[in-house]
Amino acid sequence: MQNILETPVLLLDERRMQHNIERMQNRMDKLGVSFRPHVKTSKCLEVARRQIAAGARGITVSTLKEAEEFFRAGVEDILYAVAIVPNKLDHALKLIRAGLRLTLLVESVAMAEQVARHGAEHGVCYEVLIEIDTDGHRSGVKPADPMLLDIAAALQGGARLKGVMTHAGASYDLNTPEALEAMAEQERSRCVAAAMLLRGAGHACDVVSVGSTPTALSARHLDGVTEVRAGVYVFFDMVMADVGVCTRDEIAISVLCTVIGHQPAQGWIITDGGWMAMSRDLGHQAHGYGVVCDADGQPLPDLGFGKANQEHGVLQWRGDAGVDIVQRFPVGSSLRVLPNHACATGAQHGQYHVIPQNGGDWPVWPRFSGW
Structure with a gap:
């Protein structure tokens, strides 16, 4: 899906x-x-x-x-x-x-x-x-x-x-x-x-x-x-995980993004999930704009998220220098990011795409904003 x-x-x-x-x-x-x-x-x-x-x-x-x-x-x-x-x-x-x-x-x-x-x-x-x-x-x-x-x-x-x-x-x-x-x-x-x-x-x-x-x-x-x-x-978030009242496995929301490019010389993987998707809330600043995970939601500790523009997420490869990041994370591949602050990240979006607990089609739940 x-x-x-x-x-x-x-x-x-x-x-x-x-x-x-x-x-x-x-x-x-x-x-x-x-x-x-x-x-x-x-x-x-x-x-x-x-x-x-x-x-x-x-x-x-x-x-x-x-x-x-x-x-x-x-x-x-x-x-x-x-x-x-x-x-x-x-x-x-x-x-x-x-x-x-x-x-x-x-x-x-x-x-x-x-x-x-x-x-x-x-x-x-x-x-x-x-x-x-x-x-x-x-x-x-x-x-x-x-x-x-x-x-x-x-x-x-x-x-x-x-x-x-x-x-x-x-x-x-x-x-x-x-x-x-x-x-x-x-x-x-x-x-x-x-x-x-x-x-x-x-x-x-x-x-x-x-x-x-x-x-x-x-x-x-x-x-x-x-x-x-x-x-x-x-929902929990990374701030709550850092406080110690939840684990990363209990964080219920994440931002799905797509790899759109690379800067191999700098070890960068570029996604379409910038700060407009994540918010500018850096939480305790330990995780940049959030914790990067694979498409299934498993954290990737070798990928940092220390830089973001409005519509670009700039991920930093911190693992083995011999890894070909273009091959490892090809254009079009999916990543998920656990947010620092669930309220702030949620405010950037108009709806939730729900991963249903009993399987089947993914429903869409609207959310609202404004005052």
């Missing part, structure tokens, strides 16, 4: 994906928490359906476009896990009025006040989480910051405090089980502490939402947590 595909194309191994879905869901079930997968990784209805069938309760999105697309497909419980801003409130209002149970996120008093005011003006009560910074990675309010109570106090009238949420993105920089376990506990304990602070001040805080793929797969317990979110686990 792959020999007749016009490359570059994004391949999805259904068997690996299903294994990843079941692995995460089973772990969440054992830890006694709800699981709300982050669908920004796949942006694909067929993938999300399998996550929901496995036991997910609602989904997480990173754009209101995602919320709109998945709601149209029948998903009715969605967390928009990026701090809301004024120019998106009308879009959120439209979705809520259409029947979507949409939860918003804030991290400032000013935005909490605007959300509450907008809700009151339009006759709705927005359900809102406060983002908690548990690792200094990106955004949110520190668990003991007095501003936390000020934000909660501002969520009244047209808004209701639903709970707290955090994302331990710093876990992506770790690579030992001990460090990952410690980060998972830090994420849990600090988010729970924020919830307890709010409750102690008389605020309801029903939801305590944590999650990243590394911490979800490393937590020993999740006492005080009500739900976990994770996204990249559904």
